[in-house]
Amino acid sequence: DISALSGDAGVANISVDAAIGGSTYQHSRVNQWSSSVVENCLGQLTKLGKPFKYIVTCIIMQKNGAGLQTATSCFWDNTTDGSCTVRWENKSMYCIVSVFGLAI
Numbered sequence: 001d002i003s004a005l006s007g008d009a010g011v012a013n014i015s016v017d018a019a020i021g022g023s024t025y026q027h028s029r030v031n032q033w034s035s036s037v038v039e040n041c042l043g044q045l046t047k048l049g050k051p052f053k054y055i056v057t058c059i060i061m062q063k064n065g066a067g068l069q070t071a072t073s074c075f076w077d078n079t080t081d082g083s084c085t086v087r088w089e090n091k092s093m094y095c096i097v098s099v100f101g102l103a104i
Contacts, residue, residue: 008045012056012086012097015041025062025092034058037097045099052101059096063089072098 019036023029037058045054061068072083080103088095 008099008101009084009086011044011048012041012084012099013088015044016086016088016095016097020060020088020090020093020095022090025060027062030060033095034060037095041097041099050101051104053104055100055102057098059094061094061096063092063094068094068096070096072100074100076102 015037018040019033023033037060038056041056041058042054045052045056059068059070074081074083081101083098083100085096085098088097
């Protein structure tokens with residue numbers, strides 16, 4: 001049931017807080033942070049035992065006044081599959097995490 005994905009935003013927020021927390025943007029750490037966010041998020045989601053396969057993406061961007069636009073499109077069953085996107089920010093960066101849940 002797609003309503004089972006509703007809690008995934010909380011998992012994504014917790015994963016970002018754990019990986020980045022109050023850090024200041026550092027270009028040299030972005031790869032490490034983004035890997036940590038997606039791995040932590042996937043680990044927490046699989047522990048929930050829901051009948052989904054997951055895809056998690058993470059974008060980390062320095063706050064410097066530049067714009068960012070993203071889009072996703074999926075061909076799936078709208079009654080069983082779904083997604084959620086979380087925008088997290090602190091004083092120096094944005095982090096956007098998207099979670100896609102595909103029913104097994």
